[in-house]
Amino acid sequence: MLLLQLLINGLQLGAIYALTAVGFSLIFGATKIFHVAHGAAFTIAAYLFWWTNAVLGLLWPFAAALAVVAAVVFGLFMERFIYRPIQRHEGAFFTVFIAAFGVQIIVQNLIGTVFGRGFASVTTPLSHSVELLPGLFVAPVAALALVVAVIGFTALSYYLSRSHMGMAMRALSENPDLIRVFGLDPGRVAQYAFAIGSAIVVPGAIFTAMTAGLNPAVGAHVMLISLAATIVGGIGSLRGAAYGGLLLGLAENLALWRLDPQWSEAVTFIVLFLFIIFRPAGFFGRPYAAK
Amino acid sequence: MRRLRFLALLAAMHCGAASAQDSIKIGADLPMSGPNAEYGELFGAAASLAVEHANADKMLSKKLIIQFEDSQATPQQGVVAMNKLVNVEKVPLVLSAFTGVSKAIAPVGDRAKVVSVNGGGIGPDLAELGEYFWNVIPLVNLEIRVMAPYLVQERGFKKIALVYVDDPAGEAIQKELKENVPKAGGQMVAELQVPRNAQQFTSVAAKVREAGPDLVFIASFGAQQAQIVKQLRDNGVTQQLAGYSAFSSPTVTQLPEAKGALFPTQSVDWQAAGISERVAKDWKAKSGKEPNAYVANYYNAVMVFVHLAQALEKSGQPITGENLLRQRKSNGSFDLVGGKMEFLPNGSVSMPIQINEIDGAAGKLVKGGTMAK
Numbered sequence: 001m002l003l004l005q006l007l008i009n010g011l012q013l014g015a016i017y018a019l020t021a022v023g024f025s026l027i028f029g030a031t032k033i034f035h036v037a038h039g040a041a042f043t044i045a046a047y048l049f050w051w052t053n054a055v056l057g058l059l060w061p062f063a064a065a066l067a068v069v070a071a072v073v074f075g076l077f078m079e080r081f082i083y084r085p086i087q088r089h090e091g092a093f094f095t096v097f098i099a100a101f102g103v104q105i106i107v108q109n110l111i112g113t114v115f116g117r118g119f120a121s122v123t124t125p126l127s128h129s130v131e132l133l134p135g136l137f138v139a140p141v142a143a144l145a146l147v148v149a150v151i152g153f154t155a156l157s158y159y160l161s162r163s164h165m166g167m168a169m170r171a172l173s174e175n176p177d178l179i180r181v182f183g184l185d186p187g188r189v190a191q192y193a194f195a196i197g198s199a200i201v202v203p204g205a206i207f208t209a210m211t212a213g214l215n216p217a218v219g220a221h222v223m224l225i226s227l228a229a230t231i232v233g234g235i236g237s238l239r240g241a242a243y244g245g246l247l248l249g250l251a252e253n254l255a256l257w258r259l260d261p262q263w264s265e266a267v268t269f270i271v272l273f274l275f276i277i278f279r280p281a282g283f284f285g286r287p288y289a290a291k
Numbered sequence: 292m293r294r295l296r297f298l299a300l301l302a303a304m305h306c307g308a309a310s311a312q313d314s315i316k317i318g319a320d321l322p323m324s325g326p327n328a329e330y331g332e333l334f335g336a337a338a339s340l341a342v343e344h345a346n347a348d349k350m351l352s353k354k355l356i357i358q359f360e361d362s363q364a365t366p367q368q369g370v371v372a373m374n375k376l377v378n379v380e381k382v383p384l385v386l387s388a389f390t391g392v393s394k395a396i397a398p399v400g401d402r403a404k405v406v407s408v409n410g411g412g413i414g415p416d417l418a419e420l421g422e423y424f425w426n427v428i429p430l431v432n433l434e435i436r437v438m439a440p441y442l443v444q445e446r447g448f449k450k451i452a453l454v455y456v457d458d459p460a461g462e463a464i465q466k467e468l469k470e471n472v473p474k475a476g477g478q479m480v481a482e483l484q485v486p487r488n489a490q491q492f493t494s495v496a497a498k499v500r501e502a503g504p505d506l507v508f509i510a511s512f513g514a515q516q517a518q519i520v521k522q523l524r525d526n527g528v529t530q531q532l533a534g535y536s537a538f539s540s541p542t543v544t545q546l547p548e549a550k551g552a553l554f555p556t557q558s559v560d561w562q563a564a565g566i567s568e569r570v571a572k573d574w575k576a577k578s579g580k581e582p583n584a585y586v587a588n589y590y591n592a593v594m595v596f597v598h599l600a601q602a603l604e605k606s607g608q609p610i611t612g613e614n615l616l617r618q619r620k621s622n623g624s625f626d627l628v629g630g631k632m633e634f635l636p637n638g639s640v641s642m643p644i645q646i647n648e649i650d651g652a653a654g655k656l657v658k659g660g661t662m663a664k
Binding site: 212 | 324325326328329331332454457483484485486488489490491492493494495496497498500501513514517518521522525526527540541542543546547
């Protein structure tokens with residue numbers, strides 16, 4: 001029964017990881033910008049949902065909508081005022097990384113100053129487990145996280161493959177000049193990637209506020225997992241990031257079947273190292289050789 | 292215009308230098324960011340209240356100020372902050388917190404003969420960090436020696452599961468429980484160590500349920516201990532919860548899922564006339580909350596310095612770490628929040644320990660002050 005319990009816990013956590021990793025992967029895949037501040041979008045959305053829903057008592061759909069708006073505005077702000085000016089001058093990967101990392105720390109401190117540095121969580125019956133079988137406890141939020149992850153991923157895949165802007169986003173990663181030839185503005189396409197990538201982080205942020213709870217530093221952990229899932233799934237592949245997130249969530253929980261809880265996070269990175277060594281292109285990434 | 296600006300800058304720098312000379316500065320190496328920043332905020336506010344009182348009462352010849360540096364509750368950052376306080380700010384005393392940070396900064400203080408005063412770290416080995424490291428908080432070995440017999444013998448929780456963080460504080464608590472629970476007639480049925488940065492405990496809850504304990508003891512701190520409590524309760528762990536003095540942080544005491552949890556703290560009678568009553572009244576006025584043991588500790592840590600510096604000023608000696616140590620040894624006891632405080636030869640204190648229950652408000656006293664055996 002313990003194994004089944006760990007499997008269900010792993011699926012719930014994996015769904016949340018997949019939702020955050022897909023956003024990061026979409027932005028990185030389309031723009032090649034290493035958006036470390038993706039974790040900050042998660043933190044902003046999570047805290048705004050908590051504050052408006054748990055503190056101010058706003059109905060959850062409105063609180064969720066506000067969280068989406070805040071995450072999208074943050075993503076667009078990063079693209080327009082941080083990354084674009086850097087890329088206009090030199091665009092070095094390291095400069096972008098440090099700038100994004102700096103923003104992540106600023107957001108962490110601002111959140112701490114505005115909302116407090118303690119623990120915050122949304123109390124809801126959705127996170128309270130019920131005993132389905134003797135020794136098997138499942139919370140409604142587990143099913144909800146899985147359903148939302150599947151719907152979110154399917155909708156995103158459909159949008160990217162069928163809409164003009166979706167195709168433009170995929171093209172942007174290949175050849176920005178080609179985008180111009182077709183009369184599109186690469187900057188505008190990049191903004192769409194940031195807006196959608198930031199918006200898709202919101203369900204994961206809300207589920208985390210309900211299940212694990214929040215602290216201002218929560219974004220750093222999210223970023224680490226998103227990055228690991230993107231590498232495991234194959235850089236640039238949305239499907240890969242989703243599977244990668246799911247795999248890491250499962251690995252983190254199933255590890256407890258035989259190992260101490262102390263090892264749960266280490267297992268995540270063992271999986272990552274195994275992929276880097278034996279399958280560097282990840283699940284669905286394209287293998288490439290150094291020029 | 293440019294010359295005027297330069298002169299204004301010089302004047303400002305001169306004023307800064309003058310104000311530095313007109314004040315006595317101590318340091319604080321506390322977490323101001325990261326998942327444990329809530330503690331830094333609480334400890335810093337208590338220390339600042341003591342400074343406010345000392346300055347209002349003109350206890351020293353100059354204004355007392357605190358230079359805060361961010362330890363992030365990590366040993367590495369704590370040492371960076373300590374080096375700045377010791378070598379750049381040249382403070383004679385630094386307020387410290389967290390077992391790991393305190394152990395890392397102690398050698399820096401010892402070498403520079405700068406006193407470190409801990410009011411938040413609880414690892415028993417903090418009593419052995421040299422003459423320049425003092426503790427104004429009873430260490431966790433004293434807490435567990437009171438808590439274990441209470442839980443096992445008085446409350447009948449014979450089977451105990453422990454969830455503890457993999458840092459010096461968590462490991463110290465594990466060691467103490469392993470020793471004291473069987474001694475009291477109980478049994479440790481599970482010892483689950485969790486990484487310091489872990490945030491997911493749903494599967495830890497499954498392991499706890501599998502062990503079938505009467506009580507779950509949580510030995511973590513900061514946001515993590517609240518996450519553990521919430522996730523255990525959300526995931527079918529209905530047994531009694533207990534923790535150590537870190538449970539007195541507002542993050543836990545205000546958590547609905549923590550209601551009914553038991554935890555020990557040092558005994559503080561906030562209604563006692565004099566300094567305790569004054570601190571309780573001013574703390575409530577400033578924060579709108581009831582004071583807890585940490586407020587007493589960091590207030591006391593600053594007041595120990597003030598009393599020692601006062602004595603040094605009276606005898607015409609400079610306020611240095613070396614002189615503070617000498618003065619502490621000859622001072623005997625201090626009249627502080629919670630009553631008289633006397634340092635043991637190793638720089639620690641022994642105080643009565645009380646056991647509290649989280650009731651969603653100020654906390655309920657379930658067992659009065661007992662001295663650890």
